[in-house]
Amino acid sequence: MNIVPQLILNSIIAGSIIAFLAVSFNLIYGATRFFNMAHGTIAIFGGYIAFFFFKTLGWNMYLSAILGILAAGLLGYIFDRIIYLPLRKRKASGMIMLVASIGVFTALQSLIQIFFTSEFQTLSDISVHDRLYTIFGATITQTQIYILIMAFIVAICLIIFLKYTIFGKAVKAISDDEEVAKIVGINTNKIIGLSFFIGSGIAAIGGIAVGFDTGLNPTMGMKLLLHGISAAIIGGVGSVYGAFIGAFVLTFVANFSIFWISGEWQEAVAFVLLIIFLIFRPRGIIKR
Amino acid sequence: MKNDKNIIEVKNLVKHFGGVYAVNDLSLKIPRGEVVSIIGPNGSGKSTLVNLLSGMVEINSGVVILNDAEKLKKIKSYEIQDLSITRTFQEVRLFEQMTVIDNLLVVLTNRSVFGSFFEVHKKYHLEEVERMLQRVGLEAKKNQLAKNLSYGQRKLLEIARALLMKTEIYLFDEPFAGLFHAMIKTVSGIIKDLRKEGKTVILIEHNMDLIRELSDYVFVMDEGSLLAEGEPDSVLKKKSVIEAYLGK
Amino acid sequence: MFSIYAILGVSLNLVVGYTGLVSVTQAAFYGIGAYATALIAKTAGFGFFSSMLIGVIVAGLIGLLIGLVLSKFRDDYYVIVTVGFNIIAYGIFMNWHSLTRGPLGIVAVPRPKIDFLGLHLDFNNNLLFLALVLVFLALIYFLARFIAKSSFGRVLKAIREDEKAIQVFGYNAFYFKLAIFVISAGMAAVAGSFFASYLRFTSPNTFVLMESVLILSMIILGGLANLKGSLLGAFILVLLPELMRFVGFPNEIAAEMRQIVYGVILVLLMIYKPSGIMGEYKL
Numbered sequence: 001m002n003i004v005p006q007l008i009l010n011s012i013i014a015g016s017i018i019a020f021l022a023v024s025f026n027l028i029y030g031a032t033r034f035f036n037m038a039h040g041t042i043a044i045f046g047g048y049i050a051f052f053f054f055k056t057l058g059w060n061m062y063l064s065a066i067l068g069i070l071a072a073g074l075l076g077y078i079f080d081r082i083i084y085l086p087l088r089k090r091k092a093s094g095m096i097m098l099v100a101s102i103g104v105f106t107a108l109q110s111l112i113q114i115f116f117t118s119e120f121q122t123l124s125d126i127s128v129h130d131r132l133y134t135i136f137g138a139t140i141t142q143t144q145i146y147i148l149i150m151a152f153i154v155a156i157c158l159i160i161f162l163k164y165t166i167f168g169k170a171v172k173a174i175s176d177d178e179e180v181a182k183i184v185g186i187n188t189n190k191i192i193g194l195s196f197f198i199g200s201g202i203a204a205i206g207g208i209a210v211g212f213d214t215g216l217n218p219t220m221g222m223k224l225l226l227h228g229i230s231a232a233i234i235g236g237v238g239s240v241y242g243a244f245i246g247a248f249v250l251t252f253v254a255n256f257s258i259f260w261i262s263g264e265w266q267e268a269v270a271f272v273l274l275i276i277f278l279i280f281r282p283r284g285i286i287k288r
Numbered sequence: 289m290k291n292d293k294n295i296i297e298v299k300n301l302v303k304h305f306g307g308v309y310a311v312n313d314l315s316l317k318i319p320r321g322e323v324v325s326i327i328g329p330n331g332s333g334k335s336t337l338v339n340l341l342s343g344m345v346e347i348n349s350g351v352v353i354l355n356d357a358e359k360l361k362k363i364k365s366y367e368i369q370d371l372s373i374t375r376t377f378q379e380v381r382l383f384e385q386m387t388v389i390d391n392l393l394v395v396l397t398n399r400s401v402f403g404s405f406f407e408v409h410k411k412y413h414l415e416e417v418e419r420m421l422q423r424v425g426l427e428a429k430k431n432q433l434a435k436n437l438s439y440g441q442r443k444l445l446e447i448a449r450a451l452l453m454k455t456e457i458y459l460f461d462e463p464f465a466g467l468f469h470a471m472i473k474t475v476s477g478i479i480k481d482l483r484k485e486g487k488t489v490i491l492i493e494h495n496m497d498l499i500r501e502l503s504d505y506v507f508v509m510d511e512g513s514l515l516a517e518g519e520p521d522s523v524l525k526k527k528s529v530i531e532a533y534l535g536k
Numbered sequence: 537m538f539s540i541y542a543i544l545g546v547s548l549n550l551v552v553g554y555t556g557l558v559s560v561t562q563a564a565f566y567g568i569g570a571y572a573t574a575l576i577a578k579t580a581g582f583g584f585f586s587s588m589l590i591g592v593i594v595a596g597l598i599g600l601l602i603g604l605v606l607s608k609f610r611d612d613y614y615v616i617v618t619v620g621f622n623i624i625a626y627g628i629f630m631n632w633h634s635l636t637r638g639p640l641g642i643v644a645v646p647r648p649k650i651d652f653l654g655l656h657l658d659f660n661n662n663l664l665f666l667a668l669v670l671v672f673l674a675l676i677y678f679l680a681r682f683i684a685k686s687s688f689g690r691v692l693k694a695i696r697e698d699e700k701a702i703q704v705f706g707y708n709a710f711y712f713k714l715a716i717f718v719i720s721a722g723m724a725a726v727a728g729s730f731f732a733s734y735l736r737f738t739s740p741n742t743f744v745l746m747e748s749v750l751i752l753s754m755i756i757l758g759g760l761a762n763l764k765g766s767l768l769g770a771f772i773l774v775l776l777p778e779l780m781r782f783v784g785f786p787n788e789i790a791a792e793m794r795q796i797v798y799g800v801i802l803v804l805l806m807i808y809k810p811s812g813i814m815g816e817y818k819l
Contacts, residue, residue, distance in 0.1 A: 035612045086807055098615060099756065100806035106749055107799025110792040222745060226623070229616060268627045271620040278617065279608055342704060369706030383697035386690075394694045395705040397687040401715045453705060 011255040013144045015248035016151030017213065020206030021228030022235065022243035023155055024199040027162075028076075029232070030175040031195040032084065034097040038104035039203055040225025042079075044218070045108065046072030046204020047211040048116055069204045076200025079104055080193050088189075105222065113218045147209045154202060155244045162240060171195060203228075223267070230274040294356060295320035295457060295488045296341070301350035303336055310336040312512030314350070318505075323479060323489045325499045325520070328509035329533050334492045335378060337509070338459050341490075342375045343368050369399075375459035376446045378492070384435040388426060388445060391434050392417045395452055416452065424448045424474060440471045447478060458482060458489045464498055476502060496524060508532070588729035592722045599721030603714045622745050629740035669730050676723050680763055683719070692716060693761070746795065753798045760811055773798075 050068030162168030173181040235246025296318040303311040343365035421427040424444040508516040694702040758769025
């Protein structure tokens, strides 16, 4: 069955994309302890910005990508400053923050719809420059290889960064107990703001990657986010390493399920997997 | 029937959280119709014991025997009312965004889904609630939201709510903490009344004077196990008890 | 349309405002009602009211199943799972071609007819249809009010405030939560039936996640735990696009603009008045 290697490859690609979202979601959740529902849409916002500079204005591809990442990071940071920070100051409950993020999601997705239309926009230079490689009978494009490599690099960098820098330790302190972190002298708001910036930026890499791989569409934000959250939960909420692994578990299961279920149901399969995990193993695969 | 001496017996009860043993092979017997105090330093497992008895946390091993008859290995919180147990909480858990009167009415409701649907609060429910409010001195506040009450009033409301259950066993977790003198008198009065009615009261408390004044019997816990037990005066004089409190 | 949204709003408020469960899955039940009515009316040839009844039952049963699964979760995870269900429902509407005709939707859904005891009413007349929907709105509103003011409603509120505490007093929260969820689902299905009949057509695109979010925003705006608030919220929801057209926004982006406004309103509400305009409960 020579479809298997292709499936494996597809799963790896899809996994890498989701990994960006899962890992970044984890970072922000670790610092703020609420589910940011707007995260996915910020990711594709980054993708759209890159699209704008690259396709519409014709700027250099790498520059556009970087601009996209920065724009998303900045947007995430701004949202934190004007929305989540005031809420934290009022000791708002997690639910209030979650609903607020739903509001952000709604407004942002609609804004994107207005400016970029609901049609699919693709970032890729239609395969003219994209070389195809064949491994074990499965094809993979050069862009996809880049995405894959980036995913690993980013994940590893993040893990190292979190483990060994002061910032990383501060984030861990905050996620354990925000009050105590403040008492100990950590400027929690600054750290959280920075987490938003970095997290949103990483998510944007995922958004840009999606733009290259399948194309962008305003409603993809939430879909990506849900996959990202599923991955994070499957791998173990709060662990970057877990989120990374979880992403691949998710995509492998979803992709291989086409042996039994037709392709359009993949979304449903992903959710069923999530629900199964939530019921039976809410801590995820990696033991904390 | 007064011939069974122990209303609750706990045998080899164990509760651990992760690697921490909050209650470690605990066995004790609580006599019927008496006021029993459970004391001990912080972290000794007193609240956990009460949580186990009220079904708030799951028993890991061991058994709880009620009325020398029922052996229970699992207790679910919504069943304790049938077991004639009710409780208050150390951190005072009220229904914050509901009125005082609603906080009390809600526990008098029919317990099944269908029953509560069609129930019409007869006058006697309201009268009962009014009487209870008067007993604890909260009638003036009856339409206030629970979250607007003062700390002492909140504690009183919690006790009122428990009293409405009319159970045999009452678990009070630090009912006197932070109360002013007048309210302490009210609560002591209530506990004394319960004793007169033949009810069993299990008290977690730190105030030694109150313990001496109110309790018939005292259990001292430390690090999840029973350190000492006996009449208040003798127990509170024991060297081991004093040491436990002061830290070895 | 106002009445349809009002029904939806009231149904969701029961779950969110009174019981404290933030559910983003209402559109799924809305859709189930719509599709069930449409399908049954067309294929089995039943009248509107019977189809609606079947739709309500179907929605109720599915609500039961979903409610069972949801009962294992609290707070944040609860929301995520409800989002998941909405998306699964959408997937079913979109992909189960044999049943729902996928993206094409079901057309030519009939309007209700009453041929009863000499009363002969054909609701193809829009005004008459409106009257019918209002009647049902009133029915549902009063039913919800009855529930809210009943002892059952009081227990729901207690569950919202402190679920573990109310259990100590003998109430098994599981059953209560399940019950209200099923009731809410049934109500939403009624709205769906009317929707299908009103437009004479259903398609999956109406029942997307955003719709559930809109309904949620609507009741938060109007006020949680306050049924009149839900009516107010529905009123504003329907009025807003008209206002915007009035102010001069072009028609094509009206839907998105409304969503943006709702998103912003939601954020502002959370910051400044989490209980809504007439609400009695903060999240």
